[in-house]
Amino acid sequence: MSLRRLSGAGIGTATVVIIALMMIEGEESPAIEDRLRSIIIQALWTAMMAWMIIAGSMLGLLGRGRAPWLQIGGLLFLSLSTLGILAIIGEIPTEDVLGGLTIRWAGLATGAFFAIGYTLSTLTVSMDEEIDPLLLLGREQ
Amino acid sequence: MLLFVGLPSTLTLWTHRSESIQRRAFIPLSILVLIGLGLTSTSSTGGQVGGIAEIGLYVVGIVGILCIGIYLMVFGGVTPVGPVPRGWRTTGGLLMISAVAFGGILTIEPEWSPLVTPDGWNSYAASSIVGLITTSLFGAVIVWLYGDQRWMTLIGLILTTSLGLIGALLLIESSILTKADISEGLTTAIGSIFGLLIAAVLAIGLMVQIESKAVVPRTSPPLSKEEIKRMEQLIQANVRSEQE
Secondary structure (H helix, E strand, O other), rough: OOOOHHHHHHHHHHHHHHHHHHHHHHOOOHHHHHHHHHHHHHHHHHHHHHHHHHHHHHHHHHHOOOOHHHHHHHEEEEEEHHHHHHHOOOOOHHHHHHHHHHHHHHHHHHHHHHHHHHHHHHHOOOOOOOOOOOHHHHHHO | OOHHHHHHHHHHOOOOOOOOHHHHHHHHHHHHHHHHHHHHHOOOOHHHHHHHHHHHHHHHHHHHHHHHHHHHHHHOOOOOOOOOOOOHHHHHHHHHHHHHHHHHHHHOOOOOOOOOOOOOOHHHHHHHHHHHHHHHHHHHHHHHOOOOOOHHHHHHHHHHHHHHHHHHHHHHHOOOOHHHEEEEHHHHHHHHHHHHHHHHHHHHHHHHHHHHHOOOOOOOOOOHHHHHHHHHHHHHHHHHHHHH
16 A cells, blocks of 8 residues: 555545544534644644653663764754743643643543554454465375 | 653653663563552542542553453464464453443443542543544545455444444433533644654654764775685685585
């Protein structure tokens, strides 16, 4: 499957999901500016944490020359810059906000995990039994 | 502290290589963090963090049952690696259903249930439904594009998506979940996906930039005539001894 088809499928699916869930929200759907602002802020929080986790995961490479130092420094710089941007726009996450965000991330991950697990299990159910060609040869003789 | 420093730190340790000290420290530290979360939830006076710790413990239970169920379902069937006997597949299916039922009971909170739903559980349930619908629909599209007549998987995923949507509507109709919960879940899902994409693009860009400017290691000089002659002698000697 080509990357082009995959990205097309991704964008199409995302559109359908957003429309379906916005229909569920109904009149309580927030204004588009509010939603965009909220999405951007959450994207910045996510990116900040992802950079910190990547930088932490590279600590084991510190003894391997100058490049890992630069990469860890660069990632921490990106993370702290994001924190700076959030401070400028007055959106530094408080304990309550981080708490709510953690719960929602856990929820999203659980839902996605269930769907992936279910897909894998149904795929293995529909797999045909593999017959060893050597055993088949023995039977024919 | 445990929630916002402990959990990301253990996640960071898990990303290290399996034979490293950091990875070996992952399991004992994770257990310590979970025990700490448990103690926080029981000793809390109803604060936000205590609530989250309580939700975290229920989530660990649900995800644990789900993991065992999925493992038994996947490896109990026709797989190139099949460490689980065939009969366990049904048990795996039952465990997956139990995990969903456990989550459902906590969400609906029926009168006969001895379980007390922690504060903020609705937010978790709404996000789970959003995650389930999104991933199932995306999975259905992938399976459909992949072809190979995997109808059973395709129908299953479409059914899961539909059940998720119907479930969300029913829970809203019965005032168990609010539209705001679903709305927050959707916003977090979109924001998180965008955030991960931005993080991945910038991190990869940074690494490529740094690696491309790294000093190229010195290469060894080409072989001299004497070395080539010596190599020929060695090869000849080996070939001759084999022929003899």
